[in-house]
Amino acid sequence: MNKKFLDLGYQPLANEYLSRYISNHKKYKLKIFFNLKNKLVSISKRIPSREMFTNKYPYRSSLSKTMQNSFYKLSKEISKSFKPNMVLEIGSNDGAFISHFKKQNVIGVEPCSNLAKITKKKGFTTYDNYWEFKLAKKLKKKYKKIDLIYSANTLTHISDLKDVFKSIDLLLSTNGILIIEDPSLLECLKKNSYDQFYNEHIYLFSTLSVQNIIKNFNLEIFDLKNLDTHGGSIRYYIKRKTNKKLKILPNVEKQLKKELRFGLDKYNTYRKFSNNVKRSKLNLIKLLLNLKKKNKKIIGYGATAKAVTVLNYCNIDNTIIDFFTDTTPEKVNKFMPGKKINIIKYKKNILDKVDYAFLGAWNFKKEILKKEKKFLNDGGKFITHIPFPKII
Ligand code: JHZ
Secondary structure, three states: OEEEEEEEEEEOOOOOOEOOOOOOOOOEEEEEEEEOOOOOEEEOOOOOHHHHOOOOOOOOHHHOHHHHHHHHHHHHHHHHHOOOOOEEEEOOOOOOOHHHOOHHHEEEEOOOHHHHHHHHHOOOOEEOOOOOHHHHHHHHHHHOOEEEEEEEOOHHHOOOHHHHHHHHHHHEEEEEEEEEEEEOHHHHHHHOOHHHOOOOOOEEOOHHHHHHHHHHHOEEEEEEEEEOHHHOEEEEEEEEOOOOOOOOOHHHHHHHHHHHHHOOOOHHHHHHHHHHHHHHHHHHHHHHHHHHHOOOOEEEEOOOHHHHHHHHHHOOOOOOOOEEEEOOOOOOOOEOOOOOOEEEEOOHHHHOOOOEEEEOOHHHHHHHHHHOHHHHHOOOEEEEOOOOOEEO
16 A cells, blocks of 8 residues: 655656746656555655657766766676677667677667667667567567666656566576666655655665565575765675575675664655655745845756756745856757756856756766865855755
């Protein structure tokens, strides 16, 4: 049974950056639920994938140094530990991960054809399809079985999890490995990062919920890693239950205990989180309005999907934040979805006359603070709402 714990109001599609501001940008109610039985956290309204992941999808994994490093390290680890003959990535984006493998040993699946085109151009086999059973059947005919399936920040975006794992089950070899990574629900609650919820993120996984979902497909987690990426993620290493060659490592039980200690299995934990989110909204508005009263110039740094949730939930517009700056060409000269705030191309002197920069990309805080030393030395300051609204 699903029980509601959070209402983030009306939200546009997080990656729908429009060239012209329209006051009636299509928005959808964003409510978050906890499933008392399988402990899965999900959003209520499901927007069809075909409306969100189009041939204009702006998010590019390879534009982030942090993600590039993470994918490079993982590709080395996979080659060394599992020596797969064939690797498949679900949601290969612009090829940031698959490009670390030999072209004949890897295939990507990426429904956003603008992104798939980039990897195809580099010579990597990429299917511009949604991850569905129909595609899995087609791939099975061609490749028989796959030894290693990887997916980062994608499975949480697909509504039909039964179909997702049925398709994986069809393709994964008997001793095959499935590696998935997505933002961690535990980290989200600890950091009060409610902006991990937007229409694309249909689910926010915990070890508890992943375990409950995959057991129906005779799969089990045998290892996991907590990662710093995307504000705290977990990488799950999964095998078939019948594969006795690999032992379940103690850190799986340790993580489960951690999640239970925090109360991820209890509705009340989510109620408390919801109250923290409401407080965070009020305090962020208060902080920003105080600075505006003092005539301070505030901009946004990193036009993230997460920032879209914050702006629309807290009703922040260009009377508070003058503009956002971002390095992604596809976002430049567009508007923050749902708000009349322009996105300006990042350049070196962009922060010159700015007093405060709100960290939309708070998950890259380290990288950004290092890059913007001049701004900080000149007296500029960053604002974050994680774990609570403050000037840093
Ligand atoms: P970033 C996206 O979320 C959407 P977002 C998606 N749904 C998902 O699940 C996650 O990614 C994985 C910019 N930037 O990674 C680049 C600078 O301008 O936090 C990006 O637009 N300067 C697929 O959008 C944005 O910030 C910089 O120095 O929340 C970061 O977006 C840096 C470091 C970043 O993902």
